[in-house]
Amino acid sequence: MENRREFLGQGVRLLVLTGVAAAAWEHVQAGTPEAAESYHTTDHWWGFAIDIEKCIGCGSCVRACKTENDVPLDAYTFRTWVERYVIDSDDPDHPRVDSPNGGYDGFEELTGLPENIKTFFVPKLCNHCADSPCVQVCPVGATFDSPDGVVLVDKTRCLGCRYCVQACPYGCRYIDPRTHTVDKCSLCYHRITKGLTTACVEVCPTGSRMLGDLKNPSDPIHAFLRDHKVMVLKPQLGTRSKNFYAGLDGSVR
Amino acid sequence: MGVEGFIYPNELELQWSVLIVLYPFITGLVAGAFILASLERVFNVQAVKPTYRLALLTALAFLLVAPLPLQLHLGRPERSFEMYLTPQPRSAMAMFGFVYLWYLMVVLLLEIWLDYRKEIVLTWKSSTGPKRLLYATLALGCDNISPRALKLDDRIGYAITIIGIPSAFMLHGYVGFIFGSIKANPWWSTPLMPIVFLFSAMVSGIAAVMLLYMLMCRMRGVKIDMPCVDAIARYLFYVFVIDFSLEMLDLIHRLYEADESLKALDFMVHTRLWWSQVILQIVVGTVVPITILGLMQLVRFGEGVRRALYAVAGTLTVVGIFAMRWNVVIGGQLFSKSFLGYTVYKLEFATREGLLPAILLMVLPFVILAVLVRVLPPWIDTEVRTHAPTATA
Numbered sequence A: 001m002e003n004r005r006e007f008l009g010q011g012v013r014l015l016v017l018t019g020v021a022a023a024a025w026e027h028v029q030a031g032t033p034e035a036a037e038s039y040h041t042t043d044h045w046w047g048f049a050i051d052i053e054k055c056i057g058c059g060s061c062v063r064a065c066k067t068e069n070d071v072p073l074d075a076y077t078f079r080t081w082v083e084r085y086v087i088d089s090d091d092p093d094h095p096r097v098d099s100p101n102g103g104y105d106g107f108e109e110l111t112g113l114p115e116n117i118k119t120f121f122v123p124k125l126c127n128h129c130a131d132s133p134c135v136q137v138c139p140v141g142a143t144f145d146s147p148d149g150v151v152l153v154d155k156t157r158c159l160g161c162r163y164c165v166q167a168c169p170y171g172c173r174y175i176d177p178r179t180h181t182v183d184k185c186s187l188c189y190h191r192i193t194k195g196l197t198t199a200c201v202e203v204c205p206t207g208s209r210m211l212g213d214l215k216n217p218s219d220p221i222h223a224f225l226r227d228h229k230v231m232v233l234k235p236q237l238g239t240r241s242k243n244f245y246a247g248l249d250g251s252v253r
Numbered sequence B: 001m002g003v004e005g006f007i008y009p010n011e012l013e014l015q016w017s018v019l020i021v022l023y024p025f026i027t028g029l030v031a032g033a034f035i036l037a038s039l040e041r042v043f044n045v046q047a048v049k050p051t052y053r054l055a056l057l058t059a060l061a062f063l064l065v066a067p068l069p070l071q072l073h074l075g076r077p078e079r080s081f082e083m084y085l086t087p088q089p090r091s092a093m094a095m096f097g098f099v100y101l102w103y104l105m106v107v108l109l110l111e112i113w114l115d116y117r118k119e120i121v122l123t124w125k126s127s128t129g130p131k132r133l134l135y136a137t138l139a140l141g142c143d144n145i146s147p148r149a150l151k152l153d154d155r156i157g158y159a160i161t162i163i164g165i166p167s168a169f170m171l172h173g174y175v176g177f178i179f180g181s182i183k184a185n186p187w188w189s190t191p192l193m194p195i196v197f198l199f200s201a202m203v204s205g206i207a208a209v210m211l212l213y214m215l216m217c218r219m220r221g222v223k224i225d226m227p228c229v230d231a232i233a234r235y236l237f238y239v240f241v242i243d244f245s246l247e248m249l250d251l252i253h254r255l256y257e258a259d260e261s262l263k264a265l266d267f268m269v270h271t272r273l274w275w276s277q278v279i280l281q282i283v284v285g286t287v288v289p290i291t292i293l294g295l296m297q298l299v300r301f302g303e304g305v306r307r308a309l310y311a312v313a314g315t316l317t318v319v320g321i322f323a324m325r326w327n328v329v330i331g332g333q334l335f336s337k338s339f340l341g342y343t344v345y346k347l348e349f350a351t352r353e354g355l356l357p358a359i360l361l362m363v364l365p366f367v368i369l370a371v372l373v374r375v376l377p378p379w380i381d382t383e384v385r386t387h388a389p390t391a392t393a
Helices: A002-030 A060-068 A133-137 A163-167 A199-203 A220-227 B016-040 B046-065 B067-073 B093-124 B131-136 B145-180 B195-220 B226-257 B261-268 B274-298 B303-329 B355-375
Strands: A047-049 A080-088 A096-098 A117-125 A143-145 A151-153 A174-176 A180-185 A209-213 A243-246
Touching: A002 A151, A047 A117, A047 A220, A060 A080, A060 A199, A060 B195, A096 B274, A117 A133, A117 B303, A133 A143, A133 A163, A151 A180, A174 B067, A174 B131, A180 B145, A199 A209, A209 A220, A209 B016, A209 B046, B016 B067, B016 B093, B016 B145, B016 B195, B016 B226, B016 B303, B046 B355, B067 B355, B093 B131, B145 B195, B195 B226, B195 B303, B226 B261, B226 B274, B274 B303
Parallel strands: A047 A243
Antiparallel strands: A047 A209, A080 A096, A080 A117, A143 A151, A174 A180
């Protein structure tokens, strides 16, 4: 009798534990942390803030991003990159812009510049537009908006037709030469859904970059947006970009 | 000549190759050829009757090839069927498969089948062996060619042609929309794009059928039906004038409006697109053929001169429309979306998206057409077909 009770008890425990393990394993397998109890996609609305004045063009963000997200080291595949603008006040219509290897190795110092020159760095990444042209054009829905405001790509569905690359006004997308599918900044979705920040924000030595949850009223991004005059890139296109730049010069495209 | 000025790093690689140039070019020929065929059927233009079936077969030959350059271009071609299974309804591109299938299955194949059914059945009944099997299959096993059945065929065919005209408009206007709706690219983004594509499609399709008809007559040693070619050339001229006006309207509008992108586009036309756009497309491929065709409306040349001039004008027209497709697709990718720099397109040869596959893809429709013409001869039909009753009947 004792044995039978023990056996039943063991059996029930095994059943329960198997169920829990199966449920846990399902989450691990599915790779969907948002399905985990601690993260609810509808509770968040991610945005990004960049303080131009603080960027020193060191390229740490570019390197960290490539490492964290396994981005090919080619000079034409970037999830984030940094541009340097050099503007002569005598000729503001023709800014000189460069981004050697996307700023991966930082920038060489400019010497012998004339008097009336201003120069600054502009970090770029996917704008995670609320009305993204790339999501609109994808013929199979491989590029999609997550409920928490991140534009993501399902590599297992992407046809590699490149229509989204054409539709992105900001040049944020590239074709991964290994998979022949499109790739772009995911706002380190695998990190932010675990309560971490993005790799680029993590390594930025000057705090030029900031990830923010616009749905969280106590998130510091609200203070940033309140205290700075901010601008988005190409606002005339109506993409409702969620990358807010402070100190953005009108010449930046 | 490499990259000039600043382009975004991810723009270093050009996204759409010569294969995507072929796509609007080929679908344009399809739509144009079909609209020419419809002229005879719906608008009862008897003069172009000798080219009716040839135009339909040409449209079919090119339509069968139309998806191939797209398929070859895809990074993951094995997933292309997903566009049918899980189309994203907000995507302009997602509808291609449906528009294509509608046009192929409902319009073109059905119209050709109904039109040829009598000959197919007669050949089936009078032949033996594999040929008999082939035509029996083509007839779908139905051998009823009683006058009543044929009259019904003709009525249905007429209805399909009427559905077919807006379908042809849709097929190519839609291709134009794929480009015209990309607001990120000012070279493409214009509501005129679908209508410019449509009229240029009609131009190229009509010119192609005119050339093919003359060529086939010559190959068969048959006299060219000059009133027919004259009529086709006249339509070509009218449509070409509309097409050119629309393109010039677009150009003048851009120049006058002179928005931010103009500097980049203007520079491009003066440098990288000078040959393909200004010389090949506008001067050689448009102004010259329009002048020739226009002159022929005014001056009555001898038959030999007319034939030669039609051949020259037709060839230049097709070349010009190809250049137009090139300048839209490739030209639209030569400038950076930062408007601060330019890149180049390097056409490779024997690669997946190189010149060689492009040439093969352009030869393929002619091979298909040669087979189609053998199986379904477009010129044996000499008897006058009974037309469907008009609206008053």
